[in-house]
Amino acid sequence: MKSQSEVVCWVDNRVATLGVRWYNGRSNTSKRGYMSNQEVGLRTVFVDNKPTSRQLRKAKLVVVEGDQKGKSFELTKSRTYVGRSSVNDITLKDTSVSSTHFELRAEEDGLLLRDLGSTNGTLLGGCRVREVYLAPNTTFRAGNTTFSFQPSDEIIDIPLSAEEHFQGVIGRSVSMREVFATLAKVAPSELTCLIEGDTGTGKERIARAIHDASRRSSKPYVVLDCSSIPKDLMESYVFGHEKGAFTGAVNQHKGAFEQANGGTLFMDEIGELDLTLQPKLLRVLENREFKRVGGNQTIRTDVRVIAATNRDLRQMVNEGSFREDLYFRLGVININIPALKERREDIPLLVESFIADVASRRPDLPKMRMTADAMDMLMSYTWPGNVRELKNVIERAANLANDGKIERADLQLANSLGPAPVAAPQVSASQTAGDISHITVDLNLPYKDGKQVVLNAYEYDYLKKIIAEFDGNISQASNEAGLTRYHLRELLKKHDLK
Numbered sequence: 485m486k487s488q489s490e491v492v493c494w495v496d497n498r499v500a501t502l503g504v505r506w507y508n509g510r511s512n513t514s515k516r517g518y519m520s521n522q523e524v525g526l527r528t529v530f531v532d533n534k535p536t537s538r539q540l541r542k543a544k545l546v547v548v549e550g551d552q553k554g555k556s557f558e559l560t561k562s563r564t565y566v567g568r569s570s571v572n573d574i575t576l577k578d579t580s581v582s583s584t585h586f587e588l589r590a591e592e593d594g595l596l597l598r599d600l601g602s603t604n605g606t607l608l609g610g611c612r613v614r615e616v617y618l619a620p621n622t623t624f625r626a627g628n629t630t631f632s633f634q635p636s637d638e639i640i641d642i643p644l645s646a647e648e649h650f651q652g653v654i655g656r657s658v659s660m661r662e663v664f665a666t667l668a669k670v671a672p673s674e675l676t677c678l679i680e681g682d683t684g685t686g687k688e689r690i691a692r693a694i695h696d697a698s699r700r701s702s703k704p705y706v707v708l709d710c711s712s713i714p715k716d717l718m719e720s721y722v723f724g725h726e727k728g729a730f731t732g733a734v735n736q737h738k739g740a741f742e743q744a745n746g747g748t749l750f751m752d753e754i755g756e757l758d759l760t761l762q763p764k765l766l767r768v769l770e771n772r773e774f775k776r777v778g779g780n781q782t783i784r785t786d787v788r789v790i791a792a793t794n795r796d797l798r799q800m801v802n803e804g805s806f807r808e809d810l811y812f813r814l815g816v817i818n819i820n821i822p823a824l825k826e827r828r829e830d831i832p833l834l835v836e837s838f839i840a841d842v843a844s845r846r847p848d849l850p851k852m853r854m855t856a857d858a859m860d861m862l863m864s865y866t867w868p869g870n871v872r873e874l875k876n877v878i879e880r881a882a883n884l885a886n887d888g889k890i891e892r893a894d895l896q897l898a899n900s901l902g903p904a905p906v907a908a909p910q911v912s913a914s915q916t917a918g919d920i921s922h923i924t925v926d927l928n929l930p931y932k933d934g935k936q937v938v939l940n941a942y943e944y945d946y947l948k949k950i951i952a953e954f955d956g957n958i959s960q961a962s963n964e965a966g967l968t969r970y971h972l973r974e975l976l977k978k979h980d981l982k
């Protein structure tokens with residue numbers, strides 16, 4: 485049996501192997517060195533085997549054909565969105581270009597050009613491409629505009645945190661160290677933040693960490709989950725109401741802004757905020773004042789707002805279901821949390837912390853340890869429910885383990901490809917909304933976690949069926965599902981079904 489430290493060490497070796505894969509095609513020495521002149525994209529700089537910073541090569545997109553011929557756009561971020569809508573980093577005038585047409589993502593392997601489900605496609609060498617790494621001076625076309633990709637000599641340094649945690653948020657991956665470095669700078673400021681990431685990636689945890697590391701830490705921290713509040717009560721939840729403002733308003737009520745006065749208001753699932761309320765929220769963010777529902781008095785407020793979403797707000801703006809001005813106002817600082825499967829190096833550390841967590845709550849349980857075989861399974865699983873799912877798997881396994889030894893079977897993961905076995909909802913035509921007798925409700929899980937388990941299983945089965953039905957044709961499947969091609973592709977990717 486391996487001791488815990490051996491397991492961690494083994495995982496470190498495993499991470500090193502992954503590292504070699506990331507740096508594929510380059511010499512091993514480059515892992516510790518600096519970016520060479522030929523390289524584009526991102527490069528992580530290691531000192532004493534620890535990632536210390538990232539280097540990003542600046543580049544330009546030059547329009548070589550089309551209405552904007554001769555125009556040049558700078559690429560200075562690790563992710564750049566391009567399209568017709570002003571919500572993008574680069575806005576084009578070409579009407580044959582989609583609202584958000586493609587993105588350019590700086591990665592360790594180079595600069596990735598990714599079509600985002602555009603109508604007219606992205607073409608390189610006459611072929612329609614979905615994803616391709618660009619070589620310097622490559623030309624490609626979107627709509628009637630042809631671009632040339634031209635790297636520059638300049639390098640931008642992106643700092644990484646030396647720590648493997650920030651206010652209780654854990655991670656040792658390069659992407660989380662980058663998030664921690666941003667949080668350290670952003671938390672003491674008064675800036676509004678928008679946290680984006682899939683469900684269960686830790687957005688709420690991070691919002692709390694920002695509050696705890698801010699000057700407001702001794703003041704209230706109020707959470708408002710926009711997805712769980714009935715539409716007609718939302719305004720009252722946010723701004724409060726006066727007695728008699730509507731039927732049932734028997735007393736005056738202080739809303740989230742008043743409750744959070746002096747502190748932080750975390751608005752979770754901001755994408756669910758009704759369109760009619762969005763201008764009112766924008767006004768408070770700009771003027772710091774509001775009125776209760778049914779009230780005439782203007783109330784001043786001193787609240788820092790942190791919003792989070794697992795939906796693609798840019799897409800929602802393009803579709804008209806989220807206001808562009810509010811999107812920009814909330815995203816003064818954008819924090820993007822990657823899915824767990826994109827930062828598997830974090831898993832051992834998270835596991836260690838979740839095991840310690842169970843141990844502190846259950847001193848009656850024997851000392852727990854994870855077998856290398858079980859850790860191997862955790863490292864290769866797809867984690868559609870992200871860190872929340874990992875936490876629940878560990879919690880359950882700790883209770884099932886024999887003599888504290890957590891083995892593969894205790895994890896109850898179906899395999900390394902699909903979601904954990906759960907009672908998936910079988911909805912028949914005769915079932916009415918609200919009839920959930922066919923779903924097993926597990927009261928051992930908090931509401932959000934239980935809901936996610938069912939949702940994951942539903943998504944997985946739905947995607948498998950719809951893709952099989954249309955023989956893998958994304959356009960037809962997305963039409964039938966009422967999803968954009970981009971959204972469907974993202975869901976397939978989330979469940980490793982593409």
Ligand SMILES: Nc1ncnc2c1ncn2[C@@H]1O[C@H](COP(=O)(O)OP(=O)(O)OP(=O)(O)O)[C@@H](O)[C@H]1O
Pocket residue numbers: 652653654655681682683684685686687688689690752793794834871872875932
């Ligand atoms: N990096 C992390 N370190 C420690 N715990 C984490 C981390 N990320 C997530 N968690 C834990 O995982 C669980 C889910 O996290 P959280 O609720 O913050 O996710 P979320 O992204 O806000 O989910 P949703 O989109 O469903 O609201 C929580 O118990 C949280 O404490």
